[in-house]
Every structure is written in structure tokens, then in C-alpha cells.
Amino acid sequence: NPNAPGTVLAAPARAAARAEKFDTAAIQRQDTAHYMHPFTDHQALGGKGVRVMVRGEGIYLWDSEGNKVLDGMSGLWCVNVGYGRTSISQAVYKQMETLPFYNSFFNTTNLPAVQLAAKLAEISPPRFQHVFFTGSGSEGNDTNVRMVRRYWDLLGQPARKVIISRHNAYHGSTMAGASLGGMDGMHAQGGLPIPDIVHIGQPSYLESGRGMTPDEFGVAAAGWLEQKILEVGADKVAAFIGEPVQGAGGVIIPPATYWPEIQRICDKYGILLIADEVICGFGRTGRWFASELFGMRPDLITFAKGVTSGYVPLGGVLVGDRVARVLIEQGGEFNHGFTYSGHPVACAAALENIRIIESEGLVDRVANDTGPYLERRFAELADHPLVGYADSCGFVAGLNLVKAKAAAVHDHELFDPALEVGMVCRGHMFGNGMIMRAVGDRMIIAPPLVMTRAQIDEMVALIRHCLDLTHADIK
Numbered sequence: 124n125p126n127a128p129g130t131v132l133a134a135p136a137r138a139a140a141r142a143e144k145f146d147t148a149a150i151q152r153q154d155t156a157h158y159m160h161p162f163t164d165h166q167a168l169g170g171k172g173v174r175v176m177v178r179g180e181g182i183y184l185w186d187s188e189g190n191k192v193l194d195g196m197s198g199l200w201c202v203n204v205g206y207g208r209t210s211i212s213q214a215v216y217k218q219m220e221t222l223p224f225y226n227s228f229f230n231t232t233n234l235p236a237v238q239l240a241a242k243l244a245e246i247s248p249p250r251f252q253h254v255f256f257t258g259s260g261s262e263g264n265d266t267n268v269r270m271v272r273r274y275w276d277l278l279g280q281p282a283r284k285v286i287i288s289r290h291n292a293y294h295g296s297t298m299a300g301a302s303l304g305g306m307d308g309m310h311a312q313g314g315l316p317i318p319d320i321v322h323i324g325q326p327s328y329l330e331s332g333r334g335m336t337p338d339e340f341g342v343a344a345a346g347w348l349e350q351k352i353l354e355v356g357a358d359k360v361a362a363f364i365g366e367p368v369q370g371a372g373g374v375i376i377p378p379a380t381y382w383p384e385i386q387r388i389c390d391k392y393g394i395l396l397i398a399d400e401v402i403c404g405f406g407r408t409g410r411w412f413a414s415e416l417f418g419m420r421p422d423l424i425t426f427a428k429g430v431t432s433g434y435v436p437l438g439g440v441l442v443g444d445r446v447a448r449v450l451i452e453q454g455g456e457f458n459h460g461f462t463y464s465g466h467p468v469a470c471a472a473a474l475e476n477i478r479i480i481e482s483e484g485l486v487d488r489v490a491n492d493t494g495p496y497l498e499r500r501f502a503e504l505a506d507h508p509l510v511g512y513a514d515s516c517g518f519v520a521g522l523n524l525v526k527a528k529a530a531a532v533h534d535h536e537l538f539d540p541a542l543e544v545g546m547v548c549r550g551h552m553f554g555n556g557m558i559m560r561a562v563g564d565r566m567i568i569a570p571p572l573v574m575t576r577a578q579i580d581e582m583v584a585l586i587r588h589c590l591d592l593t594h595a596d597i598k
């Protein structure tokens with residue numbers, strides 16, 4: 124009886140999918156005819172069918188043609204516990220059978236949302252005792268904008284509206300998310316950013332650190348924040364937002380001096396600090412939250428992705444005591460919320476996902492075992508003639524493709540961007556069973572945290588093979 128409580132459908136469903144045959148061309152025709160994909164130039168596809176993913180297990184995916192692919196990107200930086208976790212599908216099924224939906228408006232709550240809020244308070248730094256749930260990371264960042272403005276209004280400083288962010292940051296695709304982000308291509312469409320959001324440079328040592336040590340550069344790059352605060356007027360600045368490690372911008376790992384200096388500057392001017400941990404949270408850098416690794420003391424933390432390992436959508440904001448106290452004790456009703464804030468099914472998935480992360484010691488593994496191993500194996504790729512620089516932080520890593528190497532990283536000769544060497548390399552990866560993303564000529568990975576040492580070896584060998592193919596191509 125499939126309706127009996129506790130019935131496990133997931134494993135048989137996966138077994139059936141293993142045997143299923145697909146008409147790829149028909150799926151592709153339907154896709155082209157009807158499905159408008161996110162961040163996709165449909166015209167440029169020129170009618171060429173896109174790849175159809177049908178199944179996932181552990182760190183691997185299978186497409187409709189039966190090809191096996193090593194997913195170096197955890198889907199979209201989210202499948203932290205890997206694919207095919209029956210206990211998550213079971214938790215979701217059980218919750219759907221019991222209470223598929225109820226909202227948290229109008230003085231009501233639901234069990235998984237309460238339990239998850241308490242669990243998040245337990246695993247985050249002690250000053251985070253409250254959480255606001257959303258359906259995505261973008262909605263989390265929209266929530267941040269409304270929260271920090273409300274906070275300063277309540278403190279009698281309504282002029283503090285400006286939020287400072289960084290060029291090349293990614294904070295989502297809603298109007299506020301895309302405005303907080305610093306992607307030129309996004310700002311160019313639709314008249315963004317919205318007012319009162321301004322940007323400073325990103326802490327990219329490769330891009331801007333010439334003539335400095337990484338540590339000197341970290342302090343210098345943080346200094347751009349102070350310059351911007353003084354330019355805008357300190358009494359007008361509400362908050363600074365940043366990803367501890369910029370993800371979509373190309374895995375920009377800041378020098379160790381950067382965040383402590385940013386923190387000092389925020390403290391000096393009384394400005395709120397928002398850590399966008401949508402990618403970095405839930406173990407990716409070897410801590411529950413990367414803020415802990417980088418010496419940040421954020422007032423708000425945006426989360427999504429890894430909270431459910433992407434099995435179902437969920438996001439939110441961890442609200443630190445400084446903000447929570449003012450909003451709760453002085454604010455009355457906060458006129459903000461989503462139908463799916465605290466969705467019971469999503470929260471049930473998150474609780475099981477966090478249980479898996481804990482029981483398998485994944486955060487500790489990334490910190491002390493597989494993370495350092497990945498760092499070592501990935502760094503070895505720098506001996507490849509195409510690789511000018513390779514670095515990593517826990518389970519995010521990137522390498523830069525260069526035309527000719529010099530002794531100092533700032534002297535490498537770069538490729539003509541028009542050659543799109545990164546995309547050539549990505550094509551080889553895709554064609555050879557490896558998903559690695561290209562941001563310009565920087566190739567990046569963020570693999571599932573369950574990846575073993577043997578699988579890291581397998582991945583590094585695949586990457587090296589595809590680098591060889593790329594090298595042969597462009598010679």
C-alpha cells in the first residue's frame with residue numbers, strides 16, 4: 124500500500140530509473156519549444172539539444188543517454204550530502220503524508236519549522252538564536268534588505284539605508300538580490316541596481332594585488348570599504364554584505380587579513396555585517412558557517428542550498444541578537460514573509476540533511492581529512508602548462524588557465540578573452556564525464572562533501588585529462 128505511513132518509495136523509484144530508456148531527441152524538442160531556462164541564451168544554442176539529466180547517486184549523475192558524470196559542482200553548489208539519500212526522501216514523504224503544508228502566519232507554527240529553527244540556533248555561532256525562513260537565497264537577501272532598513276528605522280536612524288556590496292558578487296536574481304550582486308551583465312538588464320545599493324572592488328589578489336603580498340592586499344582591499352563609507356557618509360550606511368568566499372564570481376578566496384579588517388571597519392562605523400553563506404554554509408569550508416573560519420562576526424547570515432542539500436527549496440536568514448532584539452522587542456509586526464516561509468516539507472528535509480551531515484562527520488572531514496587532501500591534490504594541477512594558479516578552501520576550489528606562465532602570478536600571460544578558453548575546457552569536461560564550471564578562464568569546482576579520497580583522485584585525473592585536451596586544442 125503506497126499510502127501506508129513510512130512506506131519507502133525512493134529506492135524502488137531509483138532502481139526503476141536505472142532501467143528506464145529515454146527518447147532524448149523528443150525531450151530536447153519539447154525543452155526547446157517550451158522551457159525557458161535560467162541564465163541561458165536559447166538562440167545561441169542554435170537548436171542544439173541540451174543535456175537531459177535523469178538520475179543521481181552519490182557524487183555521480185546519469186544523463187538520458189546513459190552517460191555517467193562526476194558532479195564537481197554539487198548541482199548548483201548545493202547537493203552537499205550527495206544524490207540518492209533515501210532517508211531524505213523518506214522524511215519528505217512522511218511529512219507530506221502528515222502535514223504537507225501549513226503556514227507560520229497568524230500565530231501558528233509547524234513542528235519541522237520549530238525543530239529546524241532550534242537546530243540552526245544550535246549549530247550556528249551562539250549569538251544566532253533566531254531564524255527567518257524563505258524559499259530561496261534570493262528571498263533571504265531581499266529579507267536582509269528589509270530587515271536592516273527596519274532595524275535602523277526602529278533605532279531612529281532612517282537615513283541609514285545604503286548597503287555596500289562588491290563587484291562580481293552574486294546574491295541572487297530578485298530585484299534586491301541582483302542589485303546587491305555586482306554582476307554587470309545582470310545590472311545591464313532592467314535598470315539595476317535599485318537605489319541605495321553601491322559596490323566596491325572584490326578581494327581578488329590575482330586581479331588587483333600586483334606589488335603586494337596577499338596579506339597586504341587583504342588589508343588594502345578591505346580599505347575600499349572605509350573609502351566608500353566616507354564617500355557615502357557613515358550616517359547613511361546600513362550594512363555591508365559579502366560572501367565569505369565569492370562563489371559564482373569565480374571562487375574568489377580572500378587573503379586571511381581581509382575579513383578581520385572588514386569586521387574592524389564595520390565595528391568602527393557601527394555598520395551591520397551580512398554574511399551571504401548560501402554557498403559557504405553547511406560544511407563547505409570545513410565549518411558549519413565560513414564566517415567562523417574567516418574571523419567574521421556577522422549580524423545576519425543568509426543561507427539556502429546546503430541547508431537541504433537542494434533536495435527541496437529552502438532558504439532564510441539567521442538573525443543575530445543585535446538585530447533580533449530590536450526587531451522583536453521594539454518592532455511590533457514585521458510586515459514581511461512568504462507563503463513558504465517555514466514550509467514543513469522543506470524543513471523536514473533540512474532536519475534529515477543536517478542529521479546526515481552530523482552523523483557522517485562531514486564538516487570535520489572537510490576540515491581535517493578530505494578538504495586538506497583536495498587542497499593538496501588540486502594544488503598539484505598548477506604544474507600543468509595551462510594552469511597559472513590553483514587554490515582552494517575546504518570543498519571549493521578554482522584554477523586559472525593562462526597562455527604562458529611567469530615566475531610571479533601577476534606576470535602570467537593571459538588568453539585573449541574572445542578565445543573563450545574556459546568554455547573550451549568546460550566543453551571537454553562535459554564531454555568526458557566531469558562537471559566543472561568556467562568563469563572566464565577560471566575553472567571552478569564545489570564537489571559534494573561526501574566525496575572520498577579515491578573519488579578526489581578520480582576527479583583530479585579527469586580534470587588533468589581535460590586540461591591536456593584543452594591544451595592540445597589551443598596550440
Ligand code: PLP
Pocket residue numbers: 258259260261262264293294295296366370371399400401402427428438
Ligand atoms: N547568494 C549566493 C552567494 C548564491 O550563490 C546564490 C545562488 O547561487 C544566491 C544567493 C541565490 O540563491 P537562490 O538561487 O536560491 O535564490
